[in-house]
Amino acid sequence: MNCREFTSFIADWLDGELPVGQAQVFQAHIAMCPPCEMYLLQYQSTVELARLCQPEDAVPGEVPEALIQAILAARPTGDGSDPTQP
Amino acid sequence: MSPGDGTRELPSETTLVRNLKEGEAGAFEVLVRENSPRLLAVARRYLPKEADAQDAVQDAFLSAFRGMAGFTGASKLSTWLHRIVVNASLMKLRTRRRKPEVAIDDLLPRFENDASAHHLDVIAAWRETAPDELTRDENRVLVRAAIERLPDSYREVLALRDIEQLDTADVAELLGVSKGVVKTRLHRARQALRALLDPHFREGAP
Numbered sequence: 001m002n003c004r005e006f007t008s009f010i011a012d013w014l015d016g017e018l019p020v021g022q023a024q025v026f027q028a029h030i031a032m033c034p035p036c037e038m039y040l041l042q043y044q045s046t047v048e049l050a051r052l053c054q055p056e057d058a059v060p061g062e063v064p065e066a067l068i069q070a071i072l073a074a075r076p077t078g079d080g081s082d083p084t085q086p
Numbered sequence: 087m088s089p090g091d092g093t094r095e096l097p098s099e100t101t102l103v104r105n106l107k108e109g110e111a112g113a114f115e116v117l118v119r120e121n122s123p124r125l126l127a128v129a130r131r132y133l134p135k136e137a138d139a140q141d142a143v144q145d146a147f148l149s150a151f152r153g154m155a156g157f158t159g160a161s162k163l164s165t166w167l168h169r170i171v172v173n174a175s176l177m178k179l180r181t182r183r184r185k186p187e188v189a190i191d192d193l194l195p196r197f198e199n200d201a202s203a204h205h206l207d208v209i210a211a212w213r214e215t216a217p218d219e220l221t222r223d224e225n226r227v228l229v230r231a232a233i234e235r236l237p238d239s240y241r242e243v244l245a246l247r248d249i250e251q252l253d254t255a256d257v258a259e260l261l262g263v264s265k266g267v268v269k270t271r272l273h274r275a276r277q278a279l280r281a282l283l284d285p286h287f288r289e290g291a292p
């Protein structure tokens with residue numbers, strides 16, 4: 001396994017989807033190739049960092065009142081049923 | 087309908103759903119005020135332009151209002167709305183997709199052209215990426231900005247898989263592509279994001 005191949009297998013390896021034989025070769029490459037080991041670590045950090053971007057911290061104040069009013073104004077009135085729904 | 091009278095108690099989810107199905111205006115206002123901050127935050131992940139994100143939230147609520155009769159209560163209202171806003175955002179993204187995308191190839195790793203295929207670029211060590219709260223907030227800003235720079239088709243897969251945590255099959259169905267395409271795009275998106283973050287996280291970088 002060379003560095004290009006190693007890199008192309010990272011996602012599958014993280015998902016546990018590499019066949020056993022290939023996973024062993026993959027792990028052997030980590031042990032002997034510091035750049036690939038570093039690359040793998042940073043790839044994992046990148047995935048973790050993306051996860052940080054979940055919007056659990058959204059605060060009500062950041063929605064403009066104009067948007068809320070526009071949404072409420074666009075609400076279909078009448079009996080609430082919609083002829084396009086089955 | 088004045089916005090400031092928010093002292094009344096919030097109804098339970100069952101009551102709220104019943105009132106929504108009966109078309110009660112107050113129930114719609116509760117639904118919108120309660121859920122729009124989170125939904126707007128979700129839409130912003132797909133649509134970097136604030137006006138587009140707000141449009142997507144508005145589209146999502148309109149779909150929700152129309153589809154309310156079909157809401158079975160099998161999932162929570164918030165989960166149902168989340169799915170609707172993701173769909174609305176992806177649709178908007180399609181209509182906004184302009185000009186050829188930035189070449190993602192420039193952000194992928196390069197290798198020697200021999201059998202060893204060694205990394206051509208120096209892979210320099212990163213500083214700690216998951217430390218205290220304060221740095222977490224700073225990292226979040228950095229990472230969001232970097233995600234915004236990804237080409238659309240890569241940003242959407244990264245957002246759906248790594249941020250929303252949907253599985254490959256669901257993302258494939260949502261985007262109308264094969265699972266193989268989702269996997270390839272995700273891998274390339276992560277590599278591109280790593281390249282964009284690299285200058286910020288190298289040891290000794292500000």
Ligand SMILES: [Zn+2]
Nearest residue numbers: 002003033036
């Ligand atoms: Zn290597």
